[in-house]
Amino acid sequence: MDAWHIGVIGGSGLYDGLDLEDGQEIAVSSSFGEPSGPVTTGKLGGVRFTFLSRHGAGHRFSPSSVNYRANIDVLKRCGVTDVVSLSAIGSLREEMAPGHFVAVDQFIDRTEGRERSFFGAGMVAHVSLADPVCARLSALAADAAQAAGAEVHRGGCYIAIEGPQFSTRAESRLYRQWGADVIGMTAMPEARLAREAELPYAVLGMVTDYDAWRDEAAGVEAADVFATMKANAATARAAMVVLAGRLPEDRAPVPADTALDGALATAPDAREWKIITQLDAIAKRVLR
Numbered sequence: 001m002d003a004w005h006i007g008v009i010g011g012s013g014l015y016d017g018l019d020l021e022d023g024q025e026i027a028v029s030s031s032f033g034e035p036s037g038p039v040t041t042g043k044l045g046g047v048r049f050t051f052l053s054r055h056g057a058g059h060r061f062s063p064s065s066v067n068y069r070a071n072i073d074v075l076k077r078c079g080v081t082d083v084v085s086l087s088a089i090g091s092l093r094e095e096m097a098p099g100h101f102v103a104v105d106q107f108i109d110r111t112e113g114r115e116r117s118f119f120g121a122g123m124v125a126h127v128s129l130a131d132p133v134c135a136r137l138s139a140l141a142a143d144a145a146q147a148a149g150a151e152v153h154r155g156g157c158y159i160a161i162e163g164p165q166f167s168t169r170a171e172s173r174l175y176r177q178w179g180a181d182v183i184g185m186t187a188m189p190e191a192r193l194a195r196e197a198e199l200p201y202a203v204l205g206m207v208t209d210y211d212a213w214r215d216e217a218a219g220v221e222a223a224d225v226f227a228t229m230k231a232n233a234a235t236a237r238a239a240m241v242v243l244a245g246r247l248p249e250d251r252a253p254v255p256a257d258t259a260l261d262g263a264l265a266t267a268p269d270a271r272e273w274k275i276i277t278q279l280d281a282i283a284k285r286v287l288r
């Protein structure tokens with residue numbers, strides 16, 4: 001029987017983590033550099049959860065300076081089976097109001113210059129990203145958030161901007177025309193990397209503000225974002241408790257578990273040892 005092990009990446013305002021039974025803080029090393037900090041691992045209702053604060057203790061890492069590769073690598077090394085991101089998002093749709101939750105299912109990536117792959121010269125891989133979110137995990141997270149009292153929107157396209165500044169009014173209107181529903185600065189390249197690591201990934205976004213597209217309104221202010229996030233954090237934590245209680249006993253496989261099947265392009269005798277060693281956790285299943 002396959003057991004669940006949920007990795008939770010906590011975003012802005014979720015630095016304290018989850019209320020884990022027997023929680024232990026562990027510093028895990030990554031072959032991809034320094035992660036945002038130590039993980040905390042423990043149990044919720046008998047299910048193992050491992051929490052990592054995306055921006056680190058005291059919110060030290062900006063969206064551009066988070067080492068997304070090390071963070072995902074560390075979760076993989078911990079034996080996590082599925083990753084839930086709890087993130088602050090701005091809304092590009094009237095109906096997605098501050099305080100609401102959105103179970104994101106698509107992305108547009110406008111980030112620049114971030115490390116977006118574990119693979120590269122010496123070990124090339126091309127995974128599919130058509131469906132970047134695990135439908136099962138996303139539905140479970142959405143159900144859990146609803147049961148915890150949140151108003152939940154199922155499905156939504158998240159545009160990831162580089163930041164750290166919020167968008168201009170013109171950009172915000174453009175993103176709406178592109179079909180984006182919510183906006184943030186961190187889910188990319190995180191979702192890409194989770195897929196390469198064969199970790200089913202879901203984003204439970206918490207709407208903290210309306211982005212700058214509304215003519216009559218003031219622009220986005222970080223203080224408002226933090227205040228709304230603080231109010232939402234308790235619901236997000238409660239949602240994880242509900243999620244733990246609702247996971248099916250046996251974890252049946254999903255497509256993301258085997259994302260690297262057929263994805264490795266580099267011939268075995270052309271692969272570089274240095275990279276293979278670096279990928280000892282991420283690609284262990286296909287490189288052994």
Ligand SMILES: CSC[C@H]1O[C@H](OP(=O)(O)O)[C@H](O)[C@@H]1O
Nearest residue numbers: 011012063087088184185186225
């Ligand atoms: C503080 S508002 C901007 C900041 O909040 C979100 O971060 P996270 O996804 O980690 O909650 C957003 O993406 C920005 O990085």
Ligand SMILES: Nc1ncnc2[nH]cnc12
Nearest residue numbers: 088089090183184185211
């Ligand atoms: N309006 C916004 N733009 C980008 N990232 C955000 N995170 C929270 N609100 C945001």
